[in-house]
Amino acid sequence: MNEPGITELKNPYFDVQAEMGITKHAGGLKATQELVELCRIDRDKYVLVVGCGSGISACKIAKMYGCRILGIDLSGAMVEVSSNRAKKEGLTGRVEFRVADAQDMPFKDNVFDVVISESVTAFPEDKAKTVGEYVRVLKKGGYVGLNEVTWMEEPSVEMVRYVIRAIGGVKPETAGGWEKLLRDSGLEDIVVRSYTVKKLEQAISEVKMSGITTSFKAGGRMLWLYFTKPAYRKAMNDMVKDAMAMPRDFMKYCGYGIYAGKKPL
Ligand SMILES: C[S@@+](CC[C@H](N)C(=O)[O-])C[C@H]1O[C@@H](n2cnc3c(N)ncnc32)[C@H](O)[C@@H]1O
Known part of the structure; x- marks a missing residue:
């Protein structure tokens, strides 16, 4: 992997994780598992995992449910980590990864049975276009499933600013906002479940x-x-500073939601 100098990290939050x-x-x-069940x-099934990150979910899903998976990520470093993981876990051939942007995917229409993305869709500039892409590449009758901040x-303006800075530029929606994005993209039978995050539970x-x-x-x-x-x-020093500056009521405001919808037949 490259070894960037002091000014060369594109998105420090993702670069450190990669x-x-x-x-x-x-x-x-x-x-x-909740997302897998909602998306049948x-x-x-042939599953597209958008924003696969380090490939942990993609490999786990392939092993637990026996499906074929294509994972994509904007970051070449993440794709390299994911590909190495799949190779190490004996999943080569059934689980593949490539670099691609969720907002403009290099796939034909109606290819995948399921499209899932976990903590990804809140990052791209144009969320409506991104969800529209998920639906475009999905087969009729297939499911889109999101787990999103x-x-x-x-939130207050200060809380929004804090979250953008501390979590790599993330721009969350309310549960209603996510639901609207799915509905406006043409999905039906929409499921919306939102959860608060508890720090210890999350770490475990x-x-x-x-x-x-x-x-x-x-x-x-x-x-x-x-x-x-x-x-x-x-x-990392900046991340520690951000963690120390976390507003006291952060966990009350910032949770996650599981969202799923079906592409009409
Ligand atoms: C918070 S991480 C989550 C990774 C993984 N889904 C997981 O649950 O471990 C978000 C990932 O989305 C990727 N990402 C952000 N914007 C993207 C885009 N427009 N297209 C594809 N991937 C993107 C990042 O590179 C990063 O790997």
């Missing part, structure tokens, strides 16, 4: 999702990056 080989979404494995994923209460769910070994390796990699790469040290 180098650590670990990404996350609220609700961990339990939320992924089974061994006969959700405003549980109307992340370790369960990644596994103890991957979590330990990520910790080791983080220390190595901190002490050897100035750009990553600066990014």
Whole structure:
């Protein structure tokens, strides 16, 4: 992987995670399983995982449900981490990854049985276009499933600014906002479930999702990056500062939602 200098990180939040080989979404494995069930994923399905990150969900879903998966991510580093994971886990051929932008996907219409994205759709500039792309590449009768950062209460301007800065430019919606995006893109039978996040539960769910070994390796990699790469040290120091500046009522405002809808036949 490249070793950028102090000013070369494009999105420090994602670049640090890619180098650590670990990404996350609220609700961990339990939320992924909920999404899988809502989207009726089974061994006969061809699933597009948008914003696959480190590939943990894609590999887990393929192993647990026996389906074929294509994962895409904007970041080449994430795709490299995901591809290595699939190879290591003996999933080559059934699970593949490539670089692509969720807002403009290089696929024909009506290709996939299911499109899922976990903590991704709140990042692109144009969410309506992004969800429109999910629906375009989905077969009729197939499901789109999202797990997305959700405003549980109307946030203040300061809270919005904090979240954008601390979470890599994320722009959450309210549950109603996400529901409208799915409905406006033509989906039906829409399911909306929103949850608050509890810090300890979330930490445990992340370790369960990644596994103890991957979590330990990520910790080791983080220390190595901190002490050897100035750009990553600066990014991590900024993240710690942001974590310390977290507004007291942050967890009351910022939760996650599971959203699913079916493309009409
Ligand atoms: C918070 S991480 C979540 C990763 C993964 N889904 C998970 O649950 O571990 C968000 C991921 O979305 C990717 N991403 C952001 N914007 C994207 C876009 N427009 N197209 C594709 N991927 C994108 C980032 O590179 C990052 O890997």
